[in-house]
Amino acid sequence: MNLLKNILLSNYIDAFRNEAIAGFDALIDAEISTDTFSFYTSVASVFSSKIEGETIELDSYIKHKRFGIEFQPDYTKKIDDLYNAYSFAKENSLNENNLSEVHKLLSKHLISKNFQGKYRNQNIFVTTDDGKIEYVAALPEVVSTEMKLFFEDINQLLNTSLSFEETFFYASLIHLVFVKIHPFNDGNGRTARLLEKWFLAEKIGDKAWFIQSEKNYYNHHQNYYSNLRVLGLEYEDLDYSKALSFLKMLVQSLNS
Template sequence: MNTYQLQIVKDDLLGSFSKKIDAIALSQTFSKLEDAEISTSDFSFYTSVASVYSSKIEGETIELDSYIKHKRFGIEFSPDYTRKIDDLYVAYQFAKEHIPNKENISKAHGIPTKHIVAKNWQGRFRNQNMYVTTDDGRIEYVAASPFMVTAEMDKLYNDISTLLQNKLDITAAFYFASMIHLVFVKIHPWNDGNGRSERLLEKWFLAQHLGPKTWFVQSEKYYYQHHQEYYNNIRLLGLEYDDLNYGAALPFLEMLSTAVLGKE
């Protein structure tokens, strides 16, 4: 039963998810999150963590220590070493000040892909087939057909709007943030920058329900440290977009809360 009247985001597993998540522990741990002492009015340590590790998942070679030296202390590195991470940092700052709607999600894609895709494709859906592959050239999964992308994303935008209008408890907020992440992964709407966008959107949605402490969650770091599990759990849903089985999504959905609780 679709309790929230959603079009593409699945709520079928919410009951099972709630039984597996210790809501009290999650709430208590989340409430204790604090900003780092090194942060200032002009520098966010945890936004740096998010930007670095989300970029590292996509193959960037930058290290957190080097990026902090660059961003916090003004130490110069090669522009090619820091440019894409700087762009993603700005996208996180943008998200903190805006709601995740259709227009802003599109804008938020254009920011971190400034030096990744051509300007005319920033914030614009792809018009080609998309096959996500492994490092050894195997097909990881087949994304939504380009003829479906606009309609599927409109459903996702609708569901995000619907869920933002509902008051969600912490368990439901974590569930739907993760499910939005997963649906976005499978649609894969952009030519590039999908991974950066989906991890930002997950946290962006969560922050709308749980407030600014959300930005201290080190989910991107957790996903990077467990990137094989991250991709394995995405793979569980199946290869072809038209045949996805969201009933197999629980292992992926649990990863975000695990990133907060610090348990394996």
């Protein structure tokens, strides 16, 4: 493997709780879902957006999406875009071209059209609210190469038989590595959380779309961000041996 290395896999499996399998087996779609409306896609879209600072509430979004109640467009448009991206992923295979299409959909109202679905050619710095740099993403000249290696790893995993525990481990690692590469000008967090679930669905079936991982990340967003920060300040110097706390957050969604 190029980027998705298994250095923490044995530690992860040791910490994997048996209840997680039971929690996954118990997942069912919500009664409110229809052929044209998915409750759990709404949950994913709302809470992934809330992590990024959107003020939308789930109840309001369901009224908008399921029952056609109108709100101001600015209140719902970014969440609608993300909902459409999840819907696209549910109907299409996970590959680099389709990831570009997903980003085009979810970034429709985030960045200008010429940046949608395209890897960045600018430096990216993640900053705190008071303007301090807390992370320096992969340099723009290596982004395309890193993403090529990233998808070589994903393709290998998609064509490899994995245990339930291994599938969750690599889904979480995909999320983490993607965020650290930060290949797009904006929408990286939204894309990473979708990508994680997309990989799960490819490996263990459509029931994966019912996992409320985005809601769990939002409810524990301080831990979510601190677990991201602990790996290091710059992409070239990241220490993935410190990633276990982050990797365990996905499976915790099954029992939260």
